[in-house]
Amino acid sequence: MSAISPDTTGHFQSHYIPNTTDEQAEMLSALGIDSIDQLFADIPDEYRNPALDLPAPLSELEIQRELGGMASKNRSLGSGPSFLGAGSYNHFIPSIIKPLITRGEFITAYTPYQAEASQGTLQVIYEFQTLICNLYGMEVANAGMYDGATSLAEAVLMACRVTKREKVALADTVSPAYSAVIHTYCQSQDIAVETIGPSNFVLDGETACLVLQYPNYFGNIEGLQGLINGAHAEGALAVISTDPTAMGMFQTPGHYGADIVTGDGQPLGIPSSFGGPYVGLFATKQEYVRQMPSRLSGRTVDKNGKTGYVLTLQTREQHIRRERATSNICTNEALYALASTIYLAAMGKHGLRRVAELCYHKAHYAAAKIVELPGYSLPLDSPFFQEFVVQCPTAPVNINKRLMEQDILGGLDVSQKIPNGMLLCVTEMNSQDDITALVSALSEFE
Amino acid sequence: MQQGGNRQTEKLLLERSVPGRVGTVLPDLDVPAQPLPDKALLRNDLLLPEVSEPEVVQYFTGLSQLNFSIDTHFYPLGSCTMKYNPKVNDELAFLPGFAGIHPMQPAEQSQGALELLYKLQGFLGEITGLPAVGLSTLAGAHGELGGMLMIRAHHLANGDNGRTTVAIPDSAHGTNPASAAMAGFDVVELASDKDGNVDLEALREVAGPNLAGVMITLPSTLGLFDTNIVEVCQIVHESGGLVYGDGANMNALLGRVKLGRLGFDVAHLNLHKTFSTPHGGGGPGAGPVCATSQLAPYLAAPVITENNGNYQLSIPEKSIGKLSGFHGNFGVLVRAYTYIRTLGDAGILSISGNAVLNANYMMKALRGIYHLPYDRTCMHEAVFSADLQKERGSSGLEIAKRLLDYGFHAPTMYFPLIVHEALMIEPTESETKETIDMFIQALIDIDHEVTVNTALVNDAPHTTPVARLDEAKAARQPDLRWQPEAAD
Numbered sequence: 029m030s031a032i033s034p035d036t037t038g039h040f041q042s043h044y045i046p047n048t049t050d051e052q053a054e055m056l057s058a059l060g061i062d063s064i065d066q067l068f069a070d071i072p073d074e075y076r077n078p079a080l081d082l083p084a085p086l087s088e089l090e091i092q093r094e095l096g097g098m099a100s101k102n103r104s105l106g107s108g109p110s111f112l113g114a115g116s117y118n119h120f121i122p123s124i125i126k127p128l129i130t131r132g133e134f135i136t137a138y139t140p141y142q143a144e145a146s147q148g149t150l151q152v153i154y155e156f157q158t159l160i161c162n163l164y165g166m167e168v169a170n171a172g173m174y175d176g177a178t179s180l181a182e183a184v185l186m187a188c189r190v191t192k193r194e195k196v197a198l199a200d201t202v203s204p205a206y207s208a209v210i211h212t213y214c215q216s217q218d219i220a221v222e223t224i225g226p227s228n229f230v231l232d233g234e235t236a237c238l239v240l241q242y243p244n245y246f247g248n249i250e251g252l253q254g255l256i257n258g259a260h261a262e263g264a265l266a267v268i269s270t271d272p273t274a275m276g277m278f279q280t281p282g283h284y285g286a287d288i289v290t291g292d293g294q295p296l297g298i299p300s301s302f303g304g305p306y307v308g309l310f311a312t313k314q315e316y317v318r319q320m321p322s323r324l325s326g327r328t329v330d331k332n333g334k335t336g337y338v339l340t341l342q343t344r345e346q347h348i349r350r351e352r353a354t355s356n357i358c359t360n361e362a363l364y365a366l367a368s369t370i371y372l373a374a375m376g377k378h379g380l381r382r383v384a385e386l387c388y389h390k391a392h393y394a395a396a397k398i399v400e401l402p403g404y405s406l407p408l409d410s411p412f413f414q415e416f417v418v419q420c421p422t423a424p425v426n427i428n429k430r431l432m433e434q435d436i437l438g439g440l441d442v443s444q445k446i447p448n449g450m451l452l453c454v455t456e457m458n459s460q461d462d463i464t465a466l467v468s469a470l471s472e473f474e
Numbered sequence: 475m476q477q478g479g480n481r482q483t484e485k486l487l488l489e490r491s492v493p494g495r496v497g498t499v500l501p502d503l504d505v506p507a508q509p510l511p512d513k514a515l516l517r518n519d520l521l522l523p524e525v526s527e528p529e530v531v532q533y534f535t536g537l538s539q540l541n542f543s544i545d546t547h548f549y550p551l552g553s554c555t556m557k558y559n560p561k562v563n564d565e566l567a568f569l570p571g572f573a574g575i576h577p578m579q580p581a582e583q584s585q586g587a588l589e590l591l592y593k594l595q596g597f598l599g600e601i602t603g604l605p606a607v608g609l610s611t612l613a614g615a616h617g618e619l620g621g622m623l624m625i626r627a628h629h630l631a632n633g634d635n636g637r638t639t640v641a642i643p644d645s646a647h648g649t650n651p652a653s654a655a656m657a658g659f660d661v662v663e664l665a666s667d668k669d670g671n672v673d674l675e676a677l678r679e680v681a682g683p684n685l686a687g688v689m690i691t692l693p694s695t696l697g698l699f700d701t702n703i704v705e706v707c708q709i710v711h712e713s714g715g716l717v718y719g720d721g722a723n724m725n726a727l728l729g730r731v732k733l734g735r736l737g738f739d740v741a742h743l744n745l746h747k748t749f750s751t752p753h754g755g756g757g758p759g760a761g762p763v764c765a766t767s768q769l770a771p772y773l774a775a776p777v778i779t780e781n782n783g784n785y786q787l788s789i790p791e792k793s794i795g796k797l798s799g800f801h802g803n804f805g806v807l808v809r810a811y812t813y814i815r816t817l818g819d820a821g822i823l824s825i826s827g828n829a830v831l832n833a834n835y836m837m838k839a840l841r842g843i844y845h846l847p848y849d850r851t852c853m854h855e856a857v858f859s860a861d862l863q864k865e866r867g868s869s870g871l872e873i874a875k876r877l878l879d880y881g882f883h884a885p886t887m888y889f890p891l892i893v894h895e896a897l898m899i900e901p902t903e904s905e906t907k908e909t910i911d912m913f914i915q916a917l918i919d920i921d922h923e924v925t926v927n928t929a930l931v932n933d934a935p936h937t938t939p940v941a942r943l944d945e946a947k948a949a950r951q952p953d954l955r956w957q958p959e960a961a962d
Contacts, residue, residue, distance in 0.1 A: 032818075033820070034820045038820075040820035040821055040823075040824050042817060042821045042824055044557075044558055044560060044750075044816075044817070044821075044903075044904055045821075045824050045825065045828050045903050045904060046904070046905070046906040046907070047828050047831070047832075047903070047906075047907065051907050052828075052831060054907075055831055055832075055835040055907065056831070058835060058838060058839070059834055059835065059838055064827040064828075064830070064831055067827075067830045067831060067834055067851055068699075068730050068731075068830070069851070070698075070699035070701050070850075070851060071699060071730060071731045072701075072704060075704070075731050075732075075735055075736055076730060076731060077729075077730060078603070078731065078732050078735060080600065080601070080729050080819055080822065080823070081600050081819075082597060082600060082601070082814070082818060082819040082822060083815065083818055083819065084818045084819060084820070085816065085817055085818030085819075085820055085821050086815050086816055086818065088562050088816070091562065091566070091812055091815055091816050092562065092565075092566065094815065095566045095569065095572075095590075095808070095811075095812060096566075096569065096571075097586070098571070098586035098587070098589060098590050099566075099569040099570070099571025099572050099586055100571055100586065101571070101585045101586030101589070102571045102572070102575045102583065102584045102585070102586045102587050103575065103579060103583040103584070104570040104571055104574035104575055105574045105575065105576055106570055106574050107570075107574075110576065112576050112578055112579060114578055115577075115578075115799060115800075116576055116577050116578065116800065118576070120500070122497075122498050122527075124527060124530060124531055126568065128531065128534045128535070128538075129754075130564055131535070131538045132543050132544070132545025132546060133538035133539060133541045133543045133545065133546055134538050134541065134543070134754070134755055135543075135559070135564070135752040135754050135755075136543040136544035136545045136549075136556075136559050136752050136753065137541045137542065137543040137544075137753065137754075137755045138549065138551055138554055138556060138753045138755070138756070138883075139753065139755065139756035139757075140755060140756065142542070142874070142878070142883065142884050143940075143943050143945075144875065144878060144935050144938040144939070144940055144941070144942070144943070145541065145542035145547075145878050145883055145884070145935075145938060146540075146541055146542065146755070147537075147540035147541070147938075147939045147940055148483075148537040148538050148539065148540035148541035148755075149541055149755035149756065151483065151486075151537055151540070152534075152537060152755075154486075154954070154955070154956070155486060155487055155956075157954055157955045158486070158487075158488065158955040158956045159487075159522060161955045162520070162521040162522060163520075163522075165517075167955075168954050168955065169954075169955070171756070172757075174612040174613060174616060174757075174798060175612065175798055175799045175800075176799055177796070177798055177799035178612070178616070178797070178798060178799070203799075205796060205799050205800070206799065208775075208795055208796040209795075209796050209797060209798065209799065211795055212623070212774070212794060212795035212796055212797055213656075213797075215623070215658075215794070215795065216623060216626055216656070216657050216658025216659075217656075217658060218658075249511070249515060275517070275520070276520070277516055277517065278515060278516060278517060279514070279515055279516060279517045280517055283517070292799065299568075299573040299574060299805075300573070300574060300575060300576050300577065301567075301572065301573045301574075301575070301804050301805045302572065302575045302576070302577050302584065302587050302800070302801065302804035303577030303798075303799065303800025303801045303802065303804055304577075304612065304758070304798070304799075304800060304801070304802055304803040304804050304805065304806075305612070305757075305758030305803040305804075305805050305806055306799070317952065317954070323756070324952070324954055325954070326948035326949070326952050326953055326954055327948070327953040327954075328943055328944045328945065328947045328948035328953070329943070329944050329947065330940040330941040330942060330943050330944065331941050331942050331943075331944070332941055334940055334941070335484065335940075336939075336940035336943045337943075338943045338945050338948050340945070340948040340949050340952060340954075341949055341952060342949075345648075346615070346648040346649050346651075346652035347647075347648040347649075347889075348648070349648075349652075350648045350651040350652060350661075351651035351652055351654065351655040351661040352655070353648070353652040353655075355652070355656070356615040356616075356618065356619060356649050356652035356653040356655075356656050357613070357615055357616075358613065358614065358615045358648075358649050359613040359614060359615070359744075359746065359753070359756060359757045359758075359759040360613070360756055360757045361612075361754075361756075361757040361758045362754050362755040362756030362757045362758075363752070363754025363755060363756075363757065363758060364754075364757075364758060366534075366754075366755065370530060370534055372522055372523070373487050373497060373522075373523050373525060373530045373533075373534075374497035374498045374527065374530050375497065375498055375522070376491075376495075376496060376497050376498070376522050376523050376524050376525065377520050377521070377522040377523070377524055378496060378524070379496060379497065379498045379500060380520065380522060381520060382500045383500065385503075386500065386501075386503060388508070388510075389503055389505060389506075389507050389508045390503075390505055392508035392509075393505040393506060393508055396508070411511040411512070411515060428580070432580070432583070437576065437579060437583075440578055456500065456501070459504060460504045460505050463505065
């Protein structure tokens with residue numbers, strides 16, 4: 029019956045679409061018409077049923093083969109030592125996450141507008157908000173944004189709303205991709221974005237916010253306390269994009285007085301997946317909650333007094349406030365907020381610290397071994413977490429080619445910012461053998 | 475007495491935490507420990523749960539069971555296209571050669587991924603008739619922002635600085651005005667005419683030197699194909715403006731009409747609606763932007779280009795810039811690619827044909843029982859009004875909640891805003907006739923209940939994990955995270 033080609037009448041019985049020709053005939057007869065095409069009569073004739081140049085249908089077996097072939101042309105992080113980070117990190121993902129997030133009840137549910145039918149999703153969001161607050165040392169977190177870059181850009185817009193100012197001081201140590209997204213989001217808002225070196229800058233009384241990354245793009249921990257105090261002295265907010273894994277051991281941005289903390293949740297149990305889907309993290313102070321973008325789940329009671337959860341403070345959002353909403357965001361990344369919540373539950377208090385310490389020690393060990401090689405040095409003299417810039421004896425692009433011949437994925441070429449600079453990332457996924465292989469391959473260059 | 479032991483879901487993670495329990499065991503450090511930084515840089519507290527792995531699995535499994543979902547319930551949520559989400563799509567997106575690749579790895583190491591994206595751009599361009607496609611936008615509203623920034627860039631490049639207004643029909647989804655505002659435009663509302671089409675007179679009034687463009691959802695949120703659409707595009711173009719298409723309702727039109735041929739200049743698609751990728755309880759989605767070749771230079775970066783069989787990431791010449799951290803929601807894009815290849819040309823037509831057939835069949839069966847404010851052939855969804863039931867004491871909200879007791883997810887309620895007591899119902903193509911018949915019967919039964927037992931309807935739902943929730947309390951005293959001091 030269900031071959032993958034249409035039958036002689038042109039009917040195609042897809043395994044995803046139940047109606048048979050008999051059932052279609054029965055339904056058409058109830059409507060008093062005799063063809064499906066008649067239902068499309070509102071489309072002017074000259075535009076209706078255009079030629080459609082798409083390939084023919086495939087069976088599941090064939091599609092598995094086709095995509096299996098495409099996937100095999102890509103080098104995966106697990107296939108050999110990998111030292112690339114720069115915003116997407118190779119961390120251990122507990123095996124419980126995938127079976128839980130792919131449960132039909134989670135993955136095939138809609139946004140939880142119908143609260144009585146969505147308590148699972150709503151309680152997960154409440155848990156997520158709680159754990160993100162604790163991770164960052166903040167008072168309130170939302171249900172998530174698209175990714176770390178858009179989360180930071182929306183934080184900048186929010187800082188401008190809160191302060192009613194239109195100037196942004198963006199540190200030049202923030203990820204170039206994140207900076208680019210901030211520029212795109214601000215281009216039509218009359219917001220002036222000024223890129224500054226955080227060691228020597230002067231804010232004035234018109235600056236809405238100081239934007240920093242922690243650890244910064246080059247892996248370093250900057251002196252946040254002084255920078256945040258400086259921003260506050262001018263009435264500006266401090267907006268800090270923060271790696272959640274670093275929060276396993278480093279002081280929180282909340283501790284230093286940050287006003288808005290964003291980040292990418294990818295390191296929390298989400299695969300690299302060529303850049304997405306990830307989840308944006310977004311936390312702030314209680315006093316700014318009504319200026320936040322995106323959904324919030326709140327705890328309340330039902331009419332019998334039983335605890336339950338609902339989407340709340342929705343008058344901030346586009347479906348109520350339309351053009352005056354705090355953001356246009358609607359669908360976010362709920363499934364990956366769930367993944368991060370499961371990750372933080374499974375890692376727990378001790379596990380996250382352990383992951384952070386493994387990254388820290390392995391990265392520092394690798395850095396120490398690399399600078400022993402002739403021609404290599406660490407040009408930046410600041411504490412770091414799991415990423416660091418190495419100044420190489422030759423262009424990183426050449427080194428990376430050689431590394432790839434040995435199936436080692438090298439670091440990011442940052443020679444545009446730092447001469448012969450390579451940004452390396454070492455995580456708990458890299459064994460001592462991986463590091464030894466890297467150091468040995470690097471030693472071929474002098 | 476507490477039923478179900480630790481598998482019950484009432485206690486939150488931090489409430490079930492027991493000091494000393496662990497949920498994951500990590501390897502020992504295999505390199506010599508290194509000196510730690512200044513202690514002042516380190517935190518000394520981290521309030522995360524201490525729970526074992528079985529507890530985590532049981533807790534989240536328990537939570538999942540509190541949800542309605544497509545896999546467990548018919549979910550006829552209008553404008554959301556809650557169709558079946560094929561499992562093979564998920565399986566393939568998780569292949570190590572897709573899920574395990576780094577976005578910044580060299581292009582030679584990711585040719586398979588880039589090839590897939592390049593071909594998907596081609597499929598979406600063919601389906602919409604808008605051949606310039608960018609995949610980097612992460613949801614429908616994100617695509618809207620990208621498309622509206624392209625319209626802005628187009629006018630500015632022509633020195634047309636005065637085009638600051640965008641007209642949006644009163645039936646539009648709230649993201650349209652919000653996205654237009656984020657792209658720096660002033661929004662004016664366009665009235666609908668008595669048939670639910672854009673009111674041409676109202677359009678002519680705003681079509682002038684200030685108009686940057688219009689944002690049109692086709693079919694409209696009333697579930698109707700705007701019979702004036704070609705004229706709408708002409709009026710806007712003659713005034714120098716551009717036409718943006720909100721593709722949220724593309725499920726109705728797949729293979730039946732091309733937006734580009736009708737006169738649309740730029741549109742987004744919701745892959746998590748039309749192209750079957752799962753909603754995930756509110757994302758991830760993907761909102762690719764499809765545009766005419768004239769607008770191609772403005773697409774958000776990156777786009778995928780091909781040269782002698784080599785695929786690469788490229789920045790369009792006059793790009794509005796980057797809108798996301800990397801190249802888009804790749805895992806979602808893999809699923810949509812898989813879906814389009816699986817259905818193919820014949821299947822794509824079968825989607826729209828059966829979706830529209832199912833909606834009209836349901837609408838016909840309920841006509842006369844529920845009020846139909848726009849009584850025309852509908853597309854993939856039908857918008858009823860519960861005005862007739864309201865007269866007898868039950869609102870659209872109460873009917874929607876009562877449906878939950880029948881084991882059906884509620885329709886979209888109170889949207890579009892121009893319909894009183896709106897109930898917007900979208901059955902999709904992937905439901906059986908038996909299910910649709912049972913749903914129709916449930917709405918007929920509820921209509922009867924409104925007459926004979928109004929309280930039963932108005933107190934609904936009765937069978938869900940919680941009853942009607944106190945939303946006013948949630949908003950008045952926001953409780954947005956668990957805190958230890960609130961525990962007792």
